[in-house]
Amino acid sequence: MFFNEIYGAYYNAVSKILAKAVEKTVTPKDIRKIVEESAFGESSINIENSLFNEKWQLVTKNGDTPLENKPSLPLTTLEKRWLKAISLDPRVKLFGEDFSDLWDVEPLFAPDDICVFDKYADGDPYEDEKYINNFRLMLDAINRQYPVKLTTKNNKGEEKYIVFLPQYMEYSEKDDKFRVVGSGGRWATVVNMGRIIWCHPYVKPYTPNTNTKMVRDKETVVFQLTDERNALERALMHFAHFEKQAEKLADNRYKITVTYDKDDETELLIRVLSFGPMIKVTSPDSFINLIKERLIKQKSCGQ
């Protein structure tokens, strides 16, 4: 039921091909274009041959279809059960969706069936009306690309007034927080949704500053890992969300290269420290020095 061809890339691509074919004759070129967008690297030839050779009797050799309607599929029970499950998540209120049609559907899981045990305790207030309104306004501004004015509190607790063009929302499951990333202000701007005091559409004439799109500076750290106490698996899982490479150096020694955003260096530093002596940073020197500074300071604490 879960792993089923009706959810597959081939069925999806064929559905799009047929949607086109009910309107006009399709060509091999049409098919190739759709398949490249909807299926896998080697799907093109399979799908094109199967359709034009009438192995799948849905398109005739001259590119017409006996189907009369654009293909469509109702929601499956699995999909409804999953939708019902997300309708019970507190974050769903941010989207203003109406799930009342699912009143008689058994959820795939309920909030009590799950425990996210290591997310931070100061997540955004998803039940708060003001937060919900700010979120919806920001999402609408992202969708329709209009500028927004807002005041927010910075790290020092000072109020800041900002006018910018919101581009996208970034969510961290660990922090349980949304940040909106915008452009057009004096700098590329990231605003914590939870820190917004008020926000409104900016209705005056607006000329966005150019070159203020978010560009993340990438850095690379290389470390040597000793595979004791299952450190290899723990580290590779822990750093799995980064672009990374692992190489085996000797029996229980590995070289791991992780690419990260410069802005997140302190966070990466403490994450590396959390592995204790199982990880030794080997480059760059600047990162090694950051580790050493912390260790020297720790020695002075007498532990």
Add this chain to the structure above:
Amino acid sequence: MAYSELIKNFNRSRDYMRQFFVYGFKSREEYNAKSTRSYDDERRRIESWLGEYMQFRQSAEGKNVFISIDSRLSNHNPLYKGWKAKSFTDKDITLHFILFDILYDTEVSLSISEIIDRIEEKLSAFETPMEFDESTVRKKLKEYIAQGLIIPEKHGKTMYYRRSDNTMFCGTDCLDFFSEVAPCGVVGSYILDRVGNHKKHFAFKHHYITSAMDSEILYQIFDAIRQKRQITLNTINRRKETITENHVVPLKVFISVQNGRQHLLAYAPRFDRITSFRIDRVDSVVLGDICEDFDSLRDTLTNMQRHMWGVSTQGRSNERIEHIEFTVTYGDNEQHIHNRLLREKRCGTVERIDNNTSRFSADIYDSTEVIPWIRTFICRITDISFSNKDVEKQFKDDISAMYQLYGLEGGEQ
């Protein structure tokens, strides 16, 4: 069997995808559990699904294949693609699209013989029309009834079939978000595929995507939990390459957003204990009888959570509960350290001793689980004590080893 980019069973690909994504340092020869042909087929298949993310490196041992993804840059989990590669027959796909074209309108309700007539009518457009007998069509209809796509209706002695009227109603922003952050998010991705191209407005930081490969196992576990059923879990021990059969009552799924692992917390009658099982190590799940004690077992787990830092319900000492406390110091301009303790602790208490000192203390089942977090405070730990003295010694030895590693206590520079 000839190579195909589609597969009948996901389990083997699940294993290879995990190896390529999480580890990625093994050469072809090291995948010795399977034949080299099967390795070549799997590698080619996964490359076909995830081409842009596959990378290769030549080492002394041979060519290494690995998947490298910066999940902050992907709006959607690329690993979901594997779930969209189920194989099918020529007849399956033909019948699927023709059937739903015939039953396009929810008002159209047809008997099996009427459906077969309409199918033949449609197929007459082809030089050599496929033939579908009644049992094939009936079997497919039965499949679609089970999936909730078709509704059977009996009028007199005849069964009629019509399409279900479950239409899509959820917006793409909501689906884009939850398909990434909710368990079994691939189901949201299935729905999104039908919507087609749309602008995506969400990115994800600290986003662990590996659990996508365990979606079906997780689905089966949830199904058992919802029905309050016992299950047989077959778990793989990768080091010993053995499979163990566990008869348990599944109670709750514990999800980590700091390493992406998912664990099932379940009651194991054999040991009379609630214990954890890594879901990525579950090979299969078989549903059993309903467990009458489900609610009370879950209450027990909820009470235990006060003493759980992670997923462990038992430490290595003889004490049932181990005590841990440590003190940190911070400057006048580092008050966020106190907030870090409050925000990041999962149980226990945080006390502010003075303006520059805070203390964390907790009574937990397994103090080894807290150690990685304590190490993140290195440079400000002024005092630390564990009731489990073996753990305390290990912690202090590790700190000394770190000094040595960086040449701060003699040794290399």
